[in-house]
Amino acid sequence: MNTIKQVWDWLEHRLELRDSLWPVMRHPVPAALAKPVGWWYVFGSMTLTLLMLQIVTGVCLAMVYQPTSADAYASLEYLNYEAPFGWLLRAIHYWSATGMVVMLFIHMSQVFLMGAYKYPRELTWVVGVGLLLMTLGLAFTGQVLRYDGDSYWGVSVAVAAAGRVPFLGPSIVHFILGGEYIGSATLSRFFTLHVFILPGLLLGLLVVHLYLVVKRGISEPPVPDEPVDKATYHEKYEQLLEKGIPFFPHALYRDGVACAIAVLVVVGMAVIFGPKGPGEIPDPTLIHAEPRPDWYFLPVFALAALSPPSMEAFLMLGLPVIGILALIAVPFVAGTGERSARRRPVAVLTVLVTFVTLLILGWYGATSPWSPDMEAWSGAPVPDDIVAELSPLELQGAVVFQNKCCRNCHALEGSGGHRGPDLTYVGARMNHEAMVRQVVQGGGNMPAYAQQMNSAEVEALVAFLVKLRPEGIPPAAVPSAVAEPLSAAVKETP
Template sequence: MQKLLGNTIDWLDRRLGLRSAFLPILTHPVPRGLGWFYVFGSATLSMFLLQIITGICLALVYVPSASDAYTSLEYLNREQPLGWLLRAVHYWSASGMVVLLALHATRVFLMGAFKYPRELTWLLGVGLLFTTLGLAFTGQVLRWDQDAYWGVGVGAAMMGRVPVVGPALVHVLLGGANIGGETLSRFFGLHVFVLPGLTILLLVPHLYLVVRQGISARPRAGKPVDPRTYDAEYAAELAAGEPFFPYDFTKDAIFSACCVLVVFTLAVYFGPKGPSGPPDPTLIAAEPRPDWYFLPLFALLALSPPEMETAIMLVMPVVLVAVLVLVPFVAGKGERSPRRRPVAVLFVLVFFVIYGVLGYLGNVAPWSPDMNAWSGTPVPERMVKNLTPAQLQGAAVLQNKTCRNCHALDGEGGRRGPDLTSVATRLTRDELIRQVIQGGGNMPAYGQQLSPAEVEVLVSFLTTLKPDGEPRPHAGDVAADQ
């Protein structure tokens, strides 16, 4: 039996040459004394493999259609044997992947391992960070529950603010003007084909470079990186090094195994996440929460004053990408030891403190405004003067249907949406109808909550909202309105 196996392996190897291709990788020398800080990268890879395996199994059952997605997840949770475990492991290993990736990137940054000659490895890693976050974001949308619905809404609102191409981008992302069945198909395609493909496409050269450039030695204070002498120094380090297998390989394997064990324990103990209730854009009272990694962003948007939202949504991601991309070029030489790089250490500390505080606030700050805050505030008197009976009724609908909790009139009211005092100078009647019925850009759709007659009178009231100087629509227009 053993002989047969040995013969088969020999037969294959004579044709594939795998031994000569991969043995050197396993036995290549690495610097001595790497310690346990170097295990996070391979553990991230293990989580990614776990994601792929559980993800393929999930895709066999999951139905990416707006009407059936929710039911298929409930089916996995309740009917399919061990379906709940599959979902739970997929969810918890996703969290694990984000955590380990953050640890890996932090370790590389603090130990200056991105410096010469490993700048490209770092850049590919930055790409991997964003594909991972993309996978996390698109993944939570596939749950297609209330959280998902709002998540897409926020994502679309961010994209919609990109100058010039924003609206087109939103159209591409949503697969239409609204969040609907096409949106889910898009996110499914992104989550199971595009983003995993991109991740693998970046991962292969990342790993190739790790092997080619070798694992950086532990940083020593007072031994800066100088591209003119570094290669010789590193060669000397390797000459005195040890083979990767079995010493460091074993550390990687032990730590990865522990991570997988932790993921399974969490999965069994806490079970899968959601789905949290069928998506319903008219459920205004729902308090959606994104998965934990996006809580800080969620808090930032929920708490920032509306005037600053655009700046935060547009400028922050660009700055973040720019900083990460520029790091190896700005700091590609010099000291590697964190003891000699106080600015780098401070940067990491500040980042994690802000992330933590915002994450905490994201957990307590309501995304939706306080829905009772302004309901009792009447429509300002000057706005109801000289109105037709239908328009007056519209003012009453505005009053009763919680619009004021998000919208101010004459500066009084909620701040989530724009002040409506002079909305009729901005929007046409058709646009007003669409906004009320379909919502959009963080506003819930009121189509199901208002009768056609209520929408009619509400919009005819909204069309009167113009500054005093401008002519109000007179009786003739109103008749045409109705």
């Protein structure tokens, strides 16, 4: 014991923890937090605990994970089946991420319903919105690093959205992918985002958030008919703290119990359900891929799938910006007045409608058989009336069309996938050169197939597609740049 005391005294003499950390731990909080209502204030600490759990497991996983297109999938399989406790580390990392998203939404809902964002804590709320964005960014980049079929298509959709940004779209897409295709450069960028940039930003915002919580104080439980008034709030709050309790140990022990429960639940889920993926190998030509994002992005997936093409740009670019600005505006629009949810029916209704909407969209996103329809090609042959009039080269193109799973995203006479345009009459819309560029280089939601097809296959496929037009209608004469020979286009595409 003497040795421990000597070490502690040595550290205290140099760090002066009693003069710095101890006052923070003992800062006063409203006495009401010692009552049962204090359990409503534990969600922030639970979120922080799960973040720390992710950092610890993430550091361990980063020692094995290899962010290259050739090795990423294999390194995850190694963690799952060969590395000692690798599967458990991956499982804890995934389920703690899931728990963190859940706790963060609950925490923000609790803050909103209790009016804790009101004066003088507006900036605390705004920083919290930033933490929400960083958390969702970590969740998305973490999914990409699994580098399976879901990951591949998730990046494809994200790139399609980024490509719609006016003027800067192509440059943003090239920056995200690190080139023209999803590959090692793409993984390297997302690995950097997931391991360095986003955690750094999140931790920086977290420090500011905790500083504001200490400086502005923890909001008292709301009481009906006691509105927030900027002229009198500070005086009332100081009087409240004079009768308050120290954060440690009276309020902190509730946080400790809640955080322990959160860790036990996460570890239990990890042991019972194991890690998430990886799923199918990330190849756009695989026929059994079922691209679905992780559950927290299913509502966005549902919106994109349900929306008509004319609305996609707004839903992908405009709606998220509007949502973020609305969250930031909350404390400035309603920064004073009643805090009690009993006196704020609009706030309660807003939370209920938001969660019901997210649940419905999430359910649709998880269950509806939207495109890419990954079984479309095997159960839906090229219609007989099309095949009957094809030349040998065009027939070969129809075979390529089936084998390369074009039916996953494209329909013929209404049968097949619906994420891409119906190709029944594509020959009347696009000429030969435009089709070659689309197949070889990709564009929009469609990946480039230069590395999956040789020049003969592309030639046959395009010949088949040019044939797809109404009887009596000549091939399309869409204005386009003079195309280079097909073999050169395939050869020179990266």
